[in-house]
Amino acid sequence: LSNLPENAVLQITYVGMKQQEILVGDKTNIDIVMIEETIGLEEVVAIGYGTQKKITLTGAIASTEGNEIIKSKSPNVLNSLIGKLPGVIINSRSGEPGRDNPTFLIRGRSTTGSSNPLIIVDGVQRDDLGLINPSDIENITVLKDASAAIYGARSANGVVLVTTKKGREGVPVFNFTYNQGLSQPTRNIKMADAYTYAKVYNETEIADGRDPRYTDEELKKFRDGNDPNYPNTDWFNFITKTFTPQQRANLSASGASKRLNYYFSIGELTQNGHFNYGITKIKQYNVRSNVEVQVSEIFKVGLNISGRLNNNKFPSGNTDDFYSHIYLYPPTESPYWPGTKHLKPLRDSENIINRVSGNSGYNNQDNKKIETTLNYSLYIPWVKGLSIDGSVNWDGSSNFQKIFNLPTYVYYKDDTTGELFEARSGRQSNQATLGETYSQFTRFTINSRINYEHSFGDHNINALVGSEQMDEKYNFLYAYRSDFPSTALSILDAGSNDKNHQSNSGNATEFSRLNFFGRLTYDFKSRYLAQLILRYDGSPNFPEKKRWGAFPGISVGWRISEEPFLRNLNFLDNLKLRASYGKMGNDNVSAFQYLMAYKYGNNYVLDNKDVTGLVQSGSPNPNITWENAETSNIGFESVMWQGLLNIELDIFKTKRSNILTKRSAIVPSYTGLILPDENCN
Numbered sequence: 001l002s003n004l005p006e007n008a009v010l011q012i013t014y015v016g017m018k019q020q021e022i023l024v025g026d027k028t029n030i031d032i033v034m035i036e037e038t039i040g041l042e043e044v045v046a047i048g049y050g051t052q053k054k055i056t057l058t059g060a061i062a063s064t065e066g067n068e069i070i071k072s073k074s075p076n077v078l079n080s081l082i083g084k085l086p087g088v089i090i091n092s093r094s095g096e097p098g099r100d101n102p103t104f105l106i107r108g109r110s111t112t113g114s115s116n117p118l119i120i121v122d123g124v125q126r127d128d129l130g131l132i133n134p135s136d137i138e139n140i141t142v143l144k145d146a147s148a149a150i151y152g153a154r155s156a157n158g159v160v161l162v163t164t165k166k167g168r169e170g171v172p173v174f175n176f177t178y179n180q181g182l183s184q185p186t187r188n189i190k191m192a193d194a195y196t197y198a199k200v201y202n203e204t205e206i207a208d209g210r211d212p213r214y215t216d217e218e219l220k221k222f223r224d225g226n227d228p229n230y231p232n233t234d235w236f237n238f239i240t241k242t243f244t245p246q247q248r249a250n251l252s253a254s255g256a257s258k259r260l261n262y263y264f265s266i267g268e269l270t271q272n273g274h275f276n277y278g279i280t281k282i283k284q285y286n287v288r289s290n291v292e293v294q295v296s297e298i299f300k301v302g303l304n305i306s307g308r309l310n311n312n313k314f315p316s317g318n319t320d321d322f323y324s325h326i327y328l329y330p331p332t333e334s335p336y337w338p339g340t341k342h343l344k345p346l347r348d349s350e351n352i353i354n355r356v357s358g359n360s361g362y363n364n365q366d367n368k369k370i371e372t373t374l375n376y377s378l379y380i381p382w383v384k385g386l387s388i389d390g391s392v393n394w395d396g397s398s399n400f401q402k403i404f405n406l407p408t409y410v411y412y413k414d415d416t417t418g419e420l421f422e423a424r425s426g427r428q429s430n431q432a433t434l435g436e437t438y439s440q441f442t443r444f445t446i447n448s449r450i451n452y453e454h455s456f457g458d459h460n461i462n463a464l465v466g467s468e469q470m471d472e473k474y475n476f477l478y479a480y481r482s483d484f485p486s487t488a489l490s491i492l493d494a495g496s497n498d499k500n501h502q503s504n505s506g507n508a509t510e511f512s513r514l515n516f517f518g519r520l521t522y523d524f525k526s527r528y529l530a531q532l533i534l535r536y537d538g539s540p541n542f543p544e545k546k547r548w549g550a551f552p553g554i555s556v557g558w559r560i561s562e563e564p565f566l567r568n569l570n571f572l573d574n575l576k577l578r579a580s581y582g583k584m585g586n587d588n589v590s591a592f593q594y595l596m597a598y599k600y601g602n603n604y605v606l607d608n609k610d611v612t613g614l615v616q617s618g619s620p621n622p623n624i625t626w627e628n629a630e631t632s633n634i635g636f637e638s639v640m641w642q643g644l645l646n647i648e649l650d651i652f653k654t655k656r657s658n659i660l661t662k663r664s665a666i667v668p669s670y671t672g673l674i675l676p677d678e679n680c681n
């Protein structure tokens with residue numbers, strides 16, 4: 001370019017990048033490095049059955065990107081969210097490998113029943129958020145106020161929206177990651193040493209008017225620690241590992257063109273147990289395929305398939321029971337008889353090594369899960385801004401659990417001869433027992449939506465109406481046998497043939513839900529914002545006349561930073577006030593409590609024959625209906641200095657009414673009655 005003035009400025013802009021201005025002067029070559037825009041005002045976030053620019057949001061919504069989640073190497077995704085989502089409370093009560101599923105609350109607990117939020121993955125209700133491969137997550141969004149009303153009956157505790165990855169246009173991208181880590185307990189119990197324990201024990205005995213249990217000479221031996229007959233055992237450190245190894249590997253391939261978008265991944269997670277001598281082993285395999293095809297200019301179709309396989313092995317006992325033994329074992333005892341590797345009988349004539357190892361058997365758990373989504377989008381060419389989209393989803397899972405309890409042995413000392421002899425311990429049965437559980441769950445969901453977008457002048461509207469149908473089925477089977485003559489075969493047929501040493505049970509449930517929903521969004525110059533939501537839900541948990549519930553939501557916003565009187569404040573990128581009110585529902589109780597229900601049981605003998613009995617299983621409540629949650633929210637957002645300073649403040653109030661719970665009144669057991677859930681204020 002020629003004839004440029006001396007003060008000519010070159011301005012460079014690009015979507016998603018910061019605008020740059022460079023004084024040209026006498027330069028003939030100019031190198032420019034584009035810098036990614038950090039304030040994220042044009043960022044698009046999920047809002048339930050759709051997306052919306054973050055800049056025009058009127059609800060209390062928090063989100064985090066998948067790149068932030070994978071920075072934490074926790075095996076459970078929920079633990080990786082700690083501190084990343086305002087208003088989200090995550091409490092991990094156990095770090096045990098394979099059982100570290102924390103509680104997840106949005107803005108605390110406001111009901112007596114379940115406070116778990118609704119989990120939506122790629123637009124569909126799904127469970128086990130913590131077990132998703134973190135490398136597959138694009139972003140996670142949390143709806144905390146009236147914005148959650150779009151999910152009606154299931155939204156009273158908030159909604160979590162998970163979006164998995166797709167390909168990005170360009171050359172195919174292959175990514176392999178491997179992480180080797182170590183986990184350790186965060187709160188170690190400090191145990192008393194043998195000398196302190198024995199000394200305090202003596203003080204307690206004397207205070208109660210009894211003779212001391214240990215002599216001064218014995219106290220000295222405990223303190224010196226030189227006599228194997230006077231051990232000093234820290235049971236927590238003895239049985240618990242200082243570090244537990246874990247590893248995760250993931251391989252993915254992704255890419256996109258004008259017609260095809262794809263993302264494939266496969267992952268593996270391995271964890272070892274945290275007990276010395278233990279048999280715990282956790283294995284998880286994940287696979288995912290997200291494919292989207294632009295069939296024509298107006299029609300797009302996609303198929304998402306994900307699968308997960310869990311193979312977990314634990315000791316046959318209960319971990320809480322293990323720790324009760326650890327904390328109650330006196331430090332004056334040792335796991336082995338002095339000078340031997342023979343297990344001593346300790347509390348309950350048992351030994352903790354038997355409990356955590358395979359000596360007492362095992363608890364194997366195999367879980368298989370598949371989730372499928374066929375989605376489509378059709379743009380109506382003769383009506384600008386009109387489109388139809390929806391999805392057909394089928395999810396299935398199966399769980400198989402096998403608990404094989406073995407008789408365990410310790411060594412006792414003969415009081416007369418002082419010799420050690422092996423005999424049964426005091427906890428397990430004399431012969432092996434086997435219990436097997438198999439369950440199967442399927443969920444079929446179909447939804448369809450009509451969308452309309454239109455702009456006229458400075459006015460922008462976006463309308464959505466849709467419906468969703470969901471059907472669930474669950475089957476459960478349990479079988480048990482005891483008195484195995486041999487521990488070599490852990491199969492049911494190898495157990496006792498005596499009917500008194502066998503049992504089996506099973507049940508099945510079905511559940512369906514139908515709903516209709518709509519949303520209308522309006523903005524003027526992206527300055528004045530408003531949104532209306534309405535959901536009409538039907539639940540089989542309530543009687544016909546109380547089955548349907550309407551759940552509205554309304555929110556407004558004002559971007560003060562777009563007003564002319566603030567435009568000269570160059571440091572201010574965004575300043576927004578917003579307010580919302582919504583009514584959400586909760587029907588998370590057992591179904592059919594409004595009916596007089598019966599169950600099989602209490603068999604009778606009639607005419608020398610065993611006849612199946614039928615008994616009343618509970619008292620009906622014909623008035624049971626929705627639990628309601630009314631939420632009001634006022635929020636303030638500010639972004640300054642190109643995102644260097646972000647401020648977000650929310651004040652909210654949640655009021656629960658018609659809370660579903662059981663009365664605390666005690667019903668005599670001889671009545672055989674079980675109280676139903678009621679709507680208590």
